Amino acid sequence: MMSVAKESARAKRDTGTLGKLMVLLDLVSHADGPMRFTDILEVTDQPRGTLHRQLSHLVEEGLLEIDTDGRYLPGLRLLDLASRSWGRNEFRVMAEPHLRALQGLTGETVHLGVLRGTSIIYLDKFEGQQPVRMYSQIGNASPVYCTGVGKAALSILPEVRVKALLEDISFHRFTANTHTAQSLLAEVEEIRKLGHAFDREEHEVGIRCVAAPIWSENLSLVGGVSVTGPAYRLTMEKLSQWAGPIQEAAARIMEAMRIGLGPRR
Amino acid sequence: MMSVAKESARAKRDTGTLGKLMVLLDLVSHADGPMRFTDILEVTDQPRGTLHRQLSHLVEEGLLEIDTDGRYLPGLRLLDLASRSWGRNEFRVMAEPHLRALQGLTGETVHLGVLRGTSIIYLDKFEGQQPVRMYSQIGNASPVYCTGVGKAALSILPEVRVKALLEDISFHRFTANTHTAQSLLAEVEEIRKLGHAFDREEHEVGIRCVAAPIWSENLSLVGGVSVTGPAYRLTMEKLSQWAGPIQEAAARIMEAMRIGLGPRR
DNA sequence: CCCAAGCGTTCCATTATGTGGAACTCAATT
DNA sequence: AATTGAGTTCCACATAATGGAACGCTTGGG
Numbered sequence: 287m288m289s290v291a292k293e294s295a296r297a298k299r300d301t302g303t304l305g306k307l308m309v310l311l312d313l314v315s316h317a318d319g320p321m322r323f324t325d326i327l328e329v330t331d332q333p334r335g336t337l338h339r340q341l342s343h344l345v346e347e348g349l350l351e352i353d354t355d356g357r358y359l360p361g362l363r364l365l366d367l368a369s370r371s372w373g374r375n376e377f378r379v380m381a382e383p384h385l386r387a388l389q390g391l392t393g394e395t396v397h398l399g400v401l402r403g404t405s406i407i408y409l410d411k412f413e414g415q416q417p418v419r420m421y422s423q424i425g426n427a428s429p430v431y432c433t434g435v436g437k438a439a440l441s442i443l444p445e446v447r448v449k450a451l452l453e454d455i456s457f458h459r460f461t462a463n464t465h466t467a468q469s470l471l472a473e474v475e476e477i478r479k480l481g482h483a484f485d486r487e488e489h490e491v492g493i494r495c496v497a498a499p500i501w502s503e504n505l506s507l508v509g510g511v512s513v514t515g516p517a518y519r520l521t522m523e524k525l526s527q528w529a530g531p532i533q534e535a536a537a538r539i540m541e542a543m544r545i546g547l548g549p550r551r
Numbered sequence: 552m553m554s555v556a557k558e559s560a561r562a563k564r565d566t567g568t569l570g571k572l573m574v575l576l577d578l579v580s581h582a583d584g585p586m587r588f589t590d591i592l593e594v595t596d597q598p599r600g601t602l603h604r605q606l607s608h609l610v611e612e613g614l615l616e617i618d619t620d621g622r623y624l625p626g627l628r629l630l631d632l633a634s635r636s637w638g639r640n641e642f643r644v645m646a647e648p649h650l651r652a653l654q655g656l657t658g659e660t661v662h663l664g665v666l667r668g669t670s671i672i673y674l675d676k677f678e679g680q681q682p683v684r685m686y687s688q689i690g691n692a693s694p695v696y697c698t699g700v701g702k703a704a705l706s707i708l709p710e711v712r713v714k715a716l717l718e719d720i721s722f723h724r725f726t727a728n729t730h731t732a733q734s735l736l737a738e739v740e741e742i743r744k745l746g747h748a749f750d751r752e753e754h755e756v757g758i759r760c761v762a763a764p765i766w767s768e769n770l771s772l773v774g775g776v777s778v779t780g781p782a783y784r785l786t787m788e789k790l791s792q793w794a795g796p797i798q799e800a801a802a803r804i805m806e807a808m809r810i811g812l813g814p815r816r
Numbered sequence: 817c818c819c820a821a822g823c824g825t826t827c828c829a830t831t832a833t834g835t836g837g838a839a840c841t842c843a844a845t846t
Numbered sequence: 847a848a849t850t851g852a853g854t855t856c857c858a859c860a861t862a863a864t865g866g867a868a869c870g871c872t873t874g875g876g
Contacts, residue, residue: 360636368633369690371625425634
């Protein structure tokens with residue numbers, strides 16, 4: 287019965303029960319605040335009994351929690367699991383000293399990110415001591431098309447993969463400078479030649495950055511390192527001056543991991 | 552068939568498929584390094600086909616990843632999920648300024664932790680600028696019985712709950728000073744009177760700490776704040792001097808959350 | 817060069833598990 | 847007291863997980 291006609295371009299394999307639960311976990315995790323049972327019910331459009339049991343199981347495992355008003359929140363068990371994933375991440379560990387050095391050199395915030403799907407996940411961050419602070423957190427996933435690290439990462443991928451990736455993205459216009467599919471493709475070509483990428487207030491007004499790509503030879507790892515800060519302090523000129531040091535830091539990180547030894551692309 | 556004779560004291564409710572997958576996730580996350588298929592197979596003692604599908608589903612959802620040698624690692628999706636759980640945690644947010652102040656006052660590392668089951672999960676940490684660094688990470692779960700925050704938390708729970716909790720613990724002797732069930736119960740009684748707890752190198756040789764409990768009136772939240780550092784710098788005398796400020800910080804955090812307004816216990 | 821062993825993957829009949837409609841409880845409201 | 851809304855429990859049924867077996871692929875002897 288129920289023949290499956292629709293075949294999505296990037297057919298997501300079915301993970302059965304787990305897949306359904308992950309949808310809920312994502313929903314609650316990414317919500318702006320605690321969600322009531324009914325809130326979840328109307329979004330997911332499932333029978334009440336089913337939803338109730340699913341949530342109960344997630345709570346039972348500590349992946350979700352219920353506050354005193356009976357609303358659902360992400361659970362702390364996630365923190366425990368994630369801290370292991372983070373603590374042992376080889377890329378992050380190898381990069382750490384170089385990130386510190388870069389932070390010391392520039393005095394601004396340094397990020398390490400890795401490409402996962404159509405997002406950049408930030409693996410580490412070293413903040414400057416300057417009073418102005420930006421919202422940015424380790425573990426956060428940001429769209430690839432409006433971050434320096436994201437664009438740097440794209441510049442490493444072969445064009446076919448970039449185009450395939452763009453298919454899966456819905457472009458949201460965060461600022462007046464945010465890229466569209468066309469303009470992004472053009473800039474990535476540019477970045478490929480330059481060896482580094484700028485974020486000219488494309489994600490958040492008043493925030494600029496420079497980034498350099500980091501990749502393994504077989505492209506199993508693609509990411510980058512960036513220096514970020516407020517536009518009033520980080521003129522484009524200053525950013526350009528830092529492009530060299532950042533590319534050098536990226537090179538040292540790749541060397542430390544003994545990857546990317548071949549010539550560029 | 553297969554009648555269930557054994558009824559554990561604290562019967563863990565069955566979470567079906569999810570429960571089985573979480574066992575795997577825990578196993579891989581808490582392992583010392585990447586695990587091969589066969590490693591997992593012999594620990595979990597499941598049919599190969601079953602295990603293979605379970606792992607595939609976890610990988611498909613990004614909860615696990617496979618390295619180039621085909622070994623399993625915790626996945627970065629966990630980081631994304633956890634960062635939300637952390638970023639929005641009300642307790643952590645309310646406590647932050649007070650933790651910073653305490654860090655400034657003492658110059659040593661300040662931790663915020665919360666009781667979850669028989670563990671303390673560290674929600675936040677502010678490091679001193681001193682050169683000696685300790686291994687400790689946000690999100691890490693440590694046993695209640697050998698951390699300052701853990702013992703402080705226990706001192707808030709009614710004795711019956713403490714005893715029930717001890718039932719579920721298997722005491723591991725980390726150092727010569729690590730507590731046993733008996734000595735722990737006795738010290739908790741002491742802490743109840745004092746209002747603060749010490750860790751006298753009970754978890755790690757050379758590391759001491761002072762902690763004060765934080766709790767909500769209905770005990771839906773039980774945790775604490777601590778100041779930790781190397782024994783050579785933190786004499787017991789110095790720790791005692793800080794007990795006051797730490798208890799005051801804890802009081803201010805509770806006030807900020809409008810909890811624990813009633814008299815102690 | 818061929819065989820065996822180790823490791824991982826796929827298949828499919830069987831069975832455990834999740835599903836969802838409906839009935840039920842408990843508060844808050846009218 | 848009746849009504850509505852929110853959450854929970856129940857159970858016949860449908861679906862997804864199970865696990866034994868067979869299948870590939872690589873590695874290393876003999």
